[in-house]
Amino acid sequence: MIKTYGYAAPDFQTNPQPFDFEHRTPGVHDVHIEIEFCGICHSDIHQARNEWGGSLYPMVPGHEIVGTVKAVGSSVTKFKVGDKAAIGCMVDSCRSCENCSAGEEQYCTNPGMVGTYNARDKQGNLTFGGYASDIVCDENYVLKVPEGLDLAATAPLLCAGITTYSPLRHWGAGEGKKVGIVGLGGLGHMGLKFSHAFGAKTILFTTSASKIEDGKKLGADEVVLTREENWHEPHAGSFDFILDCVSAEHDINPYLRLLKRDGVYCTVGLPEDPFKVAGFSIIGRKYMTGSMIGGIRETQEMLDFCAEKGIVSDIEMTSFEKLDEAWQRVVKADVKYRFVLDCRELRK
Numbered sequence: 001m002i003k004t005y006g007y008a009a010p011d012f013q014t015n016p017q018p019f020d021f022e023h024r025t026p027g028v029h030d031v032h033i034e035i036e037f038c039g040i041c042h043s044d045i046h047q048a049r050n051e052w053g054g055s056l057y058p059m060v061p062g063h064e065i066v067g068t069v070k071a072v073g074s075s076v077t078k079f080k081v082g083d084k085a086a087i088g089c090m091v092d093s094c095r096s097c098e099n100c101s102a103g104e105e106q107y108c109t110n111p112g113m114v115g116t117y118n119a120r121d122k123q124g125n126l127t128f129g130g131y132a133s134d135i136v137c138d139e140n141y142v143l144k145v146p147e148g149l150d151l152a153a154t155a156p157l158l159c160a161g162i163t164t165y166s167p168l169r170h171w172g173a174g175e176g177k178k179v180g181i182v183g184l185g186g187l188g189h190m191g192l193k194f195s196h197a198f199g200a201k202t203i204l205f206t207t208s209a210s211k212i213e214d215g216k217k218l219g220a221d222e223v224v225l226t227r228e229e230n231w232h233e234p235h236a237g238s239f240d241f242i243l244d245c246v247s248a249e250h251d252i253n254p255y256l257r258l259l260k261r262d263g264v265y266c267t268v269g270l271p272e273d274p275f276k277v278a279g280f281s282i283i284g285r286k287y288m289t290g291s292m293i294g295g296i297r298e299t300q301e302m303l304d305f306c307a308e309k310g311i312v313s314d315i316e317m318t319s320f321e322k323l324d325e326a327w328q329r330v331v332k333a334d335v336k337y338r339f340v341l342d343c344r345e346l347r348k
């Protein structure tokens with residue numbers, strides 16, 4: 001077994017506390033990674049606090065994981081000791097359903113992907129995530145970190161990156177398209193970078209006046225402050241695609257009205273409560289959909305794209321000692337634009 005030092009939420013009311021546990025002894029297809037950095041995703045907080053229901057404890061959050069390969073099983077071909085490697089939101093899936101066969105393992109139907117944490121693996125054991133010193137994972141669910149990327153700033157690509165890259169690609173964000181990104185947090189700032197890099201005219205919608213200048217630097221052609229009255233009027237009926245990256249309850253009807261005929265509103269944000277949609281907001285033949293992370297092949301494609309274009313996340317390093325404060329600031333939308341934990345300190 002692999003002795004592991006981490007942080008776990010013991011229940012829905014308590015933030016993660018020091019927690020020692022064991023990962024399985026690596027099997028022939030497994031990679032053992034010493035974790036160096038792990039991003040803090042808002043989903044960590046939603047799940048630790050049981051905001052989506054069904055949470056499993058103790059919960060070691062973290063699914064934006066990068067580190068160094070410490071050992072590999074005898075059948076592993078993609079990795080060798082010393083390689084930089086990464087793990088995102090899933091560590092397994094059935095590998096045979098229609099979606100797994102299509103390389104969209106995140107949509108596995110049999111019975112579903114195995115989450116990196118807050119899930120049970122095929123043996124029924126709880127999975128433990130990246131707020132920890134080590135992780136063991138089948139090589140098929142491990143990504144290669146291309147050379148030249150800053151490792152700490154690469155961690156958030158494993159969730160915030162792929163979650164915005166995938167829908168922007170799927171719905172064809174690119175030249176000649178007008179794309180809206182709603183909410184400038186971890187996901188939103190990656191959405192801005194990708195939409196801009198794909199060549200789309202990109203508009204940011206934010207509730208934070210303090211983020212207007214950053215929004216432009218991160219790739220927005222225009223920033224709309226949604227706290228102002230009638231903020232939506234100049235853009236009515238003009239968007240091809242809107243990606244909503246907001247973590248909390250908000251009115252999505254104005255965004256639906258900003259779409260062109262056949263325009264698509266896609267949420268990746270997962271507020272606790274259901275959305276309320278007026279029929280009048282969508283009868284202009286508008287589409288409303290959602291998207292969840294991305295498959296392993298596309299996640300590798302995204303990492304390679306980032307290496308080619310020099311794209312990483314804008315991060316603020318933090319430590320386990322300051323985890324409570326970091327989570328509090330995430331909830332207050334006060335992070336520019338992703339916290340990253342230094343997991344190396346856990347091995348000292």
Ligand code: NAP
Binds near residue numbers: 040041044271
């Ligand atoms: P985050 O860093 O906390 O960013 C959320 C942003 O939402 C904030 O920065 C803020 O942007 C905006 N916001 C917050 N409260 C708001 C409110 N009351 N009204 C309007 N806007 C508000 O969160 P994140 O890590 O990017 O995650 C965003 C959401 O995506 C979370 O719900 C998370 O669980 C979900 N998620 C989904 C997937 C998926 O696969 N679909 C993957 C990862 C995360 P402004 O300050 O600019 O307004």
Ligand code: ZN
Binds near residue numbers: 043063160
């Ligand atoms: Zn996430």
Ligand code: ZN
Binds near residue numbers: 098
């Ligand atoms: Zn499957």
